[in-house]
Amino acid sequence: MRIILTLLRKDFANFFRDRAAVSLTFLVPVALIYIFGQVFGLNRKDTGPTGVRLAVVNQSDNPAAQKLVDALKAEKSFRVLTNRVNPDKSERPLREEDLRPMIRNREFRFALVIPADVIASKGIGLHLKILSDPRNEIETQTVNGLLQKAIFSNVPQLLGQSLQAGAKKYLGGERLEQFNGAVAAAVTKAFGGDLDETKQALASGDFGLGAVADAATPGAAATPTDFFSRIVKIESEQVVGKDVKSPEATRVVGGWAMMFLLFALSASAAAFFDEKKAGLFQRLLSAPVRRSHILWSRFLYGVLLGLVQLTALFFAGRLLYGIDVLGNFGSLLVICTAAAAACTAFGMLLASIAPTAAAANGLATFLVLTMSATGGAWFPVSFMPEFMQTIARFTLVYWSMEGFSQVLWAGQSFLQILPTVGILLGIAAGVMAVAVWRFNRGPLFD
Amino acid sequence: MLKLDHITKRYGALTALDDVSLNIAPGEFFGLLGPNGAGKTTLMSLVAGLRAPEAGGITLDGKPVTAADPSTRVSLGLVPQSIALYEDLSAEQNLRIFGELYGLRGADLRQRIDEALTAVQLADRRRDQVKTFSGGMQRRLNLVAALLHRPKLLLCDEPTVGIDPQSRNAIFDFLEARVRDGLTVIYSTHYMEEATRLCSRIGVIDHGKIHALGTLEELLARLPFQEEISFPASPLTAGLAARLAAHGEVTTGGDQHRFHPAPGFKNSAFYALTEELELSSRLFISERPTLEAVFLHLTGRSLRE
Ligand SMILES: Nc1ncnc2c1ncn2[C@@H]1O[C@H](COP(=O)(O)OP(=O)(O)O)[C@@H](O)[C@H]1O
Ligand SMILES: [Mg+2]
Numbered sequence: 086m087r088i089i090l091t092l093l094r095k096d097f098a099n100f101f102r103d104r105a106a107v108s109l110t111f112l113v114p115v116a117l118i119y120i121f122g123q124v125f126g127l128n129r130k131d132t133g134p135t136g137v138r139l140a141v142v143n144q145s146d147n148p149a150a151q152k153l154v155d156a157l158k159a160e161k162s163f164r165v166l167t168n169r170v171n172p173d174k175s176e177r178p179l180r181e182e183d184l185r186p187m188i189r190n191r192e193f194r195f196a197l198v199i200p201a202d203v204i205a206s207k208g209i210g211l212h213l214k215i216l217s218d219p220r221n222e223i224e225t226q227t228v229n230g231l232l233q234k235a236i237f238s239n240v241p242q243l244l245g246q247s248l249q250a251g252a253k254k255y256l257g258g259e260r261l262e263q264f265n266g267a268v269a270a271a272v273t274k275a276f277g278g279d280l281d282e283t284k285q286a287l288a289s290g291d292f293g294l295g296a297v298a299d300a301a302t303p304g305a306a307a308t309p310t311d312f313f314s315r316i317v318k319i320e321s322e323q324v325v326g327k328d329v330k331s332p333e334a335t336r337v338v339g340g341w342a343m344m345f346l347l348f349a350l351s352a353s354a355a356a357f358f359d360e361k362k363a364g365l366f367q368r369l370l371s372a373p374v375r376r377s378h379i380l381w382s383r384f385l386y387g388v389l390l391g392l393v394q395l396t397a398l399f400f401a402g403r404l405l406y407g408i409d410v411l412g413n414f415g416s417l418l419v420i421c422t423a424a425a426a427a428c429t430a431f432g433m434l435l436a437s438i439a440p441t442a443a444a445a446n447g448l449a450t451f452l453v454l455t456m457s458a459t460g461g462a463w464f465p466v467s468f469m470p471e472f473m474q475t476i477a478r479f480t481l482v483y484w485s486m487e488g489f490s491q492v493l494w495a496g497q498s499f500l501q502i503l504p505t506v507g508i509l510l511g512i513a514a515g516v517m518a519v520a521v522w523r524f525n526r527g528p529l530f531d
Numbered sequence: 532m533l534k535l536d537h538i539t540k541r542y543g544a545l546t547a548l549d550d551v552s553l554n555i556a557p558g559e560f561f562g563l564l565g566p567n568g569a570g571k572t573t574l575m576s577l578v579a580g581l582r583a584p585e586a587g588g589i590t591l592d593g594k595p596v597t598a599a600d601p602s603t604r605v606s607l608g609l610v611p612q613s614i615a616l617y618e619d620l621s622a623e624q625n626l627r628i629f630g631e632l633y634g635l636r637g638a639d640l641r642q643r644i645d646e647a648l649t650a651v652q653l654a655d656r657r658r659d660q661v662k663t664f665s666g667g668m669q670r671r672l673n674l675v676a677a678l679l680h681r682p683k684l685l686l687c688d689e690p691t692v693g694i695d696p697q698s699r700n701a702i703f704d705f706l707e708a709r710v711r712d713g714l715t716v717i718y719s720t721h722y723m724e725e726a727t728r729l730c731s732r733i734g735v736i737d738h739g740k741i742h743a744l745g746t747l748e749e750l751l752a753r754l755p756f757q758e759e760i761s762f763p764a765s766p767l768t769a770g771l772a773a774r775l776a777a778h779g780e781v782t783t784g785g786d787q788h789r790f791h792p793a794p795g796f797k798n799s800a801f802y803a804l805t806e807e808l809e810l811s812s813r814l815f816i817s818e819r820p821t822l823e824a825v826f827l828h829l830t831g832r833s834l835r836e
Contacts, residue, residue, distance in 0.1 A: 087634070362613075364611035364614070368609065368615040368629070373605060
C-alpha cells in the first residue's frame with residue numbers, strides 16, 4: 086500500500102507540474118461548458134430564438150386577427166414581415182401566393198396565413214396556416230411553439246369568438262342569445278355594470294379578459310392567459326424535476342463533464358507510454374515494485390482525478406447555471422466516484438490494447454466521441470431511434486448520466502442510486518480485468 | 532555473489548542470450564563489453580528480475596532471482612540505459628520517490644538525498660525540474676537514483692552514452708570511489724576505453740554469447756601478439772618486412788605493413804635490425820594492443836558499428 090501511495094503521489098505531483106494537463110482537465114472544460122451553455126441558451130431567462138423572420142398574411146377583417154399580427158410584431162423572437170418590396174422599391178402587402186416562392190428562395194423560413202375564415206365554422210378552434218421550411222427541426226418546433234404561445238397568450242378574444250361561434254352552432258342563435266343574456270345578467274348582478282353592454286361584449290367573444298388584466302390589482306392572480314387556460318382546460322403537469330432550479334443545465338452539464346472526464350483519463354492513460362519510453366518501468370520494477378502496484382496506483386489516480394474533475398465541473402455548473410450540487414452532495418460524490426472508476430478503467434483498457442501513445446490517443450478520440458454521442462452526453466437518449474437507445478445502454482456515459490439525473494434531477498436517495506452505482510462499478514471491474522490481463526501479456530512492461 | 536548459470540533468453544525467434552554463465556565476486560568492477568544488440572541490456576534485465584530466462588537460473592547471494600519475488604531487488608540497483616527520471620519533477624522529488632519505493636522515510640531519506648546530490652554535484656540544482664538539466668546532469672542523477680537504498684550490487688547499463696567528458700569523468704570517479712567502499716558493479720559499455728579504465732574484470736559479449744572473460748591483461752594475452760609495429764610498405768622497407776617474417780607475423784594492408792612479434796621477441800632486436808638496414812625510426816609506429824583488437828580477434832567484428 087505504501088508503494089501505491091508513493092506512486093500515487095508521484096502521479097499527482099507530475100500532473101500538477103504539467104500546466105497543460107491541469108488546464109485541459111479543469112479550465113478548458115469549464116470554458117467549454119460556459120460556451121456550450123451560451124450556445125444552448127442555458128442562462129437566458131426566456132430561452133428560444135430571437136429575430137426569426139416570419140411573414141404574416143392577414144386575410145381576415147376580424148379585428149382580433151389584426152391584434153394577433155400586432156402581438157406577433159411585439160414578440161422579440163420574431164421579425165414580422167407583412168409587406169413585399171417590389172424591384173422598384175415600392176412596397177405592397179404580402180399575399181399568400183407570394184409566400185411559397187419566397188420560402189423556396191430562402192427569404193424566410195416561416196410564414197403565417199390568417200385566412201378570412203379564421204374562426205373555424207366547425208368545432209371550436211382557430212383556422213390558421215403555418216408554412217415552413219423545416220430545415221432545422223429544433224428551430225421549427227421552437228417556432229411553432231412560439232407561434233402558439235403568441236396566439237394563446239395575446240389573443241384570447243379570437244378563441245372567445247370561436248367559442249361563441251361553436252356555441253351558436255350547437256345551441257342555435259336563439260338559445261345562445263338566451264345563454265349570453267343569462268350569463269350577462271349573472272355577471273352584472275354580481276359585479277355591476279350595464280347589462281346590454283355586457284351582452285354585446287359576450288356576443289363579440291370579449292369575455293372582458295383584457296379588462297380583467299387592466300383592472301388586476303397588484304397581487305391579483307388572474308391574468309388573461311391564466312384565466313383563459315382555465316376555460317380551455319389544457320393541463321400540463323410536470324411530475325419530476327419541478328423544483329430543479331435550472332433544469333436544462335442539470336440535464337446537460339453532467340453529459341459534457343463525462344466527455345471531458347473521458348478525454349482527461351485517456352490522456353493520463355496514454356502517459357503510460359511516456360513512462361515506458363523513458364525506461365521508468367524498468368527502474369520501478371527493479372525496485373520492490375510489482376506491476377500490479379503500478380496498475381492500481383494508476384487506477385486510483387484516475388479515480389481520484391476523475392472525482393475531482395467531475396466535482397469541479399459540477400461546481401462550475403453551479404456557479405454558471407445554478408445547478409443544485411449541494412442538495413444531494415453525498416450521493417453525487419458516490420455516483421461521480423463510480424463514473425470516474427468506469428472512465429479510468431476505460432482509459433487503462435485503451436493503454437493496454439494500443440501499441441503506441443499516438444494509437445491510444447487516436448482510438449481514445451474516436452471512442453470518447455462515439456460513446457458520448459450514443460450515451461446521451463450531447464443529446465437526450467430518449468430522442469434517439471429505439472435501436473440507438475438499446476446501444477446507449479451499453480455505454481458507461483449512459484449510466485453515468487442516468488446516475489447524475491437520479492441524484493440531481495430526481496433527488497433520489499443513496500439506496501435508490503445503488504443499482505446504477507453497481508452497474509458502473511461492474512463496468513469498471515470488467516473493463517479493468519481485461520486491461521490488467523492485456524497489460525500482463527502486452528508489451529508495456531517489456 | 533551473483534551467479535548466472537547457463538542462461539538462455541529468447542525474444543521470439545531471436546536468441547538474445549545464449550547459454551551464458553557468469554560468476555561475479557563481491558567488490559568486482561565487472562565490465563560487459565559488446566556492441567549494440569549484443570545482449571547487455573537483456574542480461575541486466577534478467578539480473579534485475581524484470582524478465583525471466585527461458586533456461587538457466589540466476590542467484591544473488593544464493594537466493595534465486597525471479598520476476599515474481601521482489602525480495603532480491605533490495606540488494607541491487609539498476610541504472611537503466613535510458614534516462615529513467617520524471618522529467619517534470621525536480622531532482623529532489625525524483626530521489627524521494629525512488630527512495631520511498633525502497634521503504635526509506637523521513638530524516639534518513641533526506642540525508643541520503645543530500646549526500647547523493649552532493650556526490651554528483653547537483654546539490655545546487657536540487658529543486659529544478661529534471662528536464663532543465665543537461666544530458667550529463669541527467670545521467671548523473673540517473674546513476675545516483677539507483678544507489679539511495681545502498682545496494683550491494685549496482686547494474687550500470689551504458690551510463691555514459693551521449694555526455695560531455697566532465698560528466699563522464701565525474702561518473703567514473705564516483706563509481707571508483709563506491710567500488711573502493713565495497714560496492715560490486717556490473718558495467719555495460721560499448722566503449723573499450725571505459726572498460727579498460729574502470730573494470731577489474733571484463734566479459735566480451737556479442738550475439739548473446741560471452742566470448743571471453745578475464746582481466747584486461749588476460750584478455751590481451753589471448754591475442755597472438757602483444758604489440759603491433761606498423762610501417763609504410765615501400766621498396767625501402769621490403770627487406771625489413773622479409774627479415775621480420777622470421778620473428779613473428781607480418782600482414783600487409785593497403786600501403787602499410789603490420790608486424791606482430793612472436794612472444795619473446797625483444798624490441799632491442801627490432802631496433803638492431805632497423806639500424807642495420809639504415810631505416811629512420813620515424814617510419815615506425817608501435818602500438819600496444821587494445822580491447823578493440825581483442826574483440827576483432829574474437830568475433831571478427833568491430834566494436835563500433
Ligand atoms: N523487448 C525485445 N523484444 C524483442 N527483441 C529484443 C527486445 N529487447 C532486445 N531485443 C533484441 O535482443 C538483442 C539484444 O538486445 P539488448 O539486450 O538490448 O542488447 P544491448 O543492450 O547489448 O544493445 C537485440 O538483437 C535486440 O534487438
Ligand atoms: Mg542496451
